[in-house]
Amino acid sequence: MAGRIPRMDRKMRLRTLPKIGDVLNHPRIAEEIARHPRTLVLEAVREAVERARSGILSGEDSASDLESIVDEAVAAIVLKVRRSLRRIINATGVIVHTNLGRSVLSDAATAAVAEVASGYSTLEYDVESGERGSRHAHIEELICRLTGAEAAMAVNNNAAAVLLGISALARGGEVIVSRGQLVEIGGSFRIPDIMAESGATMIEVGTTNKTHLRDYANAITVNTKLLLRVHSSNFRVVGFTGEVALTELVELGAAHGIPVYEDQGSGVLFDVRPFDLPYEPTVSEAIAAGVSLTSFSGDKLLGGPQAGILAGRADIIHRLKQHPLARALRLDKMTLAALEVTLRTYLDPARALSEIPTLRMLTMPIAEVRQRAEDLAARIAGACDGRFEIEVLDSIARAGGGALPMADIPTVVVALTPVSGGVTELERRLRLGEPGVVARIKDDRLLLDPRTLSDSEIQLVAEAVVRASSSGC
Numbered sequence: 001m002a003g004r005i006p007r008m009d010r011k012m013r014l015r016t017l018p019k020i021g022d023v024l025n026h027p028r029i030a031e032e033i034a035r036h037p038r039t040l041v042l043e044a045v046r047e048a049v050e051r052a053r054s055g056i057l058s059g060e061d062s063a064s065d066l067e068s069i070v071d072e073a074v075a076a077i078v079l080k081v082r083r084s085l086r087r088i089i090n091a092t093g094v095i096v097h098t099n100l101g102r103s104v105l106s107d108a109a110t111a112a113v114a115e116v117a118s119g120y121s122t123l124e125y126d127v128e129s130g131e132r133g134s135r136h137a138h139i140e141e142l143i144c145r146l147t148g149a150e151a152a153m154a155v156n157n158n159a160a161a162v163l164l165g166i167s168a169l170a171r172g173g174e175v176i177v178s179r180g181q182l183v184e185i186g187g188s189f190r191i192p193d194i195m196a197e198s199g200a201t202m203i204e205v206g207t208t209n210k211t212h213l214r215d216y217a218n219a220i221t222v223n224t225k226l227l228l229r230v231h232s233s234n235f236r237v238v239g240f241t242g243e244v245a246l247t248e249l250v251e252l253g254a255a256h257g258i259p260v261y262e263d264q265g266s267g268v269l270f271d272v273r274p275f276d277l278p279y280e281p282t283v284s285e286a287i288a289a290g291v292s293l294t295s296f297s298g299d300k301l302l303g304g305p306q307a308g309i310l311a312g313r314a315d316i317i318h319r320l321k322q323h324p325l326a327r328a329l330r331l332d333k334m335t336l337a338a339l340e341v342t343l344r345t346y347l348d349p350a351r352a353l354s355e356i357p358t359l360r361m362l363t364m365p366i367a368e369v370r371q372r373a374e375d376l377a378a379r380i381a382g383a384c385d386g387r388f389e390i391e392v393l394d395s396i397a398r399a400g401g402g403a404l405p406m407a408d409i410p411t412v413v414v415a416l417t418p419v420s421g422g423v424t425e426l427e428r429r430l431r432l433g434e435p436g437v438v439a440r441i442k443d444d445r446l447l448l449d450p451r452t453l454s455d456s457e458i459q460l461v462a463e464a465v466v467r468a469s470s471s472g473c
């Protein structure tokens with residue numbers, strides 16, 4: 001068989017195989033030991049020597065000299081010391097991409113995180129009195145200002161907010177919810193499960209496609225503690241459908257002295273219709289309609305860090321703050337810093353649109369996206385002449401994160417068809433690169449959507465494509 005070593009030569013090859021000590025003394029490995037934990041370097045060297053030994057024993061004619069083993073060990077060290085949670089570039093056009101970390105923080109929010117992380121902070125300290133303060137204080141007034149709510153707080157995420165809200169208001173009692181809203185939001189967030197976990201009994205009313213006010217009214221008993229409405233974030237029921245308007249539910253709740261809680265999911269703070277997006281009820285609208293409590297995510301359309309924001313009546317928020325779960329689900333200082341700055345940015349809506357990446361990507365005019373796509377295509381063409389067929393095509397981007405499910409957001413992509421080598425191999429190499437780039441494949445083309453790229457990432461993507469294309473262009 002070609003490339004195999006005769007049995008007799010194997011013994012000789014084994015004898016000349018470099019010892020671990022020889023490899024460790026090599027200047028390039030010594031350099032790695034100076035920079036990285038010795039245990040990881042040693043492990044990589046052992047593995048490289050071991051691979052060479054088994055290669056010889058199995059008769060493969062692979063390189064087993066010192067330089068080759070050092071090369072192998074250095075390549076392995078790069079992978080061992082590389083951070084697991086690291087930056088990746090999102091060229092998918094899915095704006096709130098849950099697997100890629102949902103919202104990108106604004107520069108100001110990022111700076112605030114670094115500041116409170118690298119020093120002591122006013123987390124629970126009131127500088128006026130010199131005494132203990134509340135961590136809710138940093139965000140409560142801002143949320144109230146932006147939504148019109150009397151009081152507010154924030155916890156780990158919206159799933160935690162729903163768990164806290166139902167536990168505090170309805171444990172041991174009944175919660176009425178429409179069958180059309182018993183949703184699953186991906187992963188393991190399902191309304192019936194959260195209800196069970198909260199110790200409340202779920203009373204389902206209506207049908208999958210239609211629920212009437214009388215369905216709620218007929219289900220009210222002395223044990224009813226809460227009327228719950230859940231936003232159908234990630235799907236739409238179309239056709240012969242109907243849900244009860246929030247104002248009607250609020251009236252019903254008021255007549256019986258039962259609070260109404262609306263889980264809003266994505267949490268938009270302003271009307272997105274002027275940006276050619278479908279109507280999405282805002283948090284202020286829910287508060288103005290009279291809900292007792294509403295909650296929404298910090299990292300979906302709000303564009304901040306992972307958090308669950310609860311806003312509503314002062315007496316209800318007070319109860320939530322006192323609940324033992326509030327302590328278990330509380331936010332850390334870095335998240336609070338990012339959330340405060342993101343909310344502050346909203347005080348000036350024009351600044352919010354230009355500085356909060358999620359909002360900027362969502363509302364970027366198509367002409368600007370097209371220009372960015374042409375810029376990216378030109379950079380790739382300049383460096384990779386003839387390696388790809390390069391097209392600039394109209395396509396569809398998505399809000400993602402279970403938000404605006406029906407919104408086809410027009411976008412313009414760069415479509416690459418490699419002249420040699422497959423498109424799936426190109427996609428794989430981009431994903432594994434440094435920095436990695438996540439792209440979509442459609443109709444045997446690799447699609448790069450500049451709507452979800454920052455300005456500086458356009459050049460990085462062009463460079464990554466150059467590296468990933470088979471002969472490096």
Ligand SMILES: *Cc1c(COP(=O)(O)O)cnc(C)c1O
Nearest residue numbers: 157158159185231233265266297
């Ligand atoms: C996304 C969503 C949740 C879960 O929010 P997380 O912040 O991901 O925990 C809950 N309810 C609705 C309606 C949602 O859209």
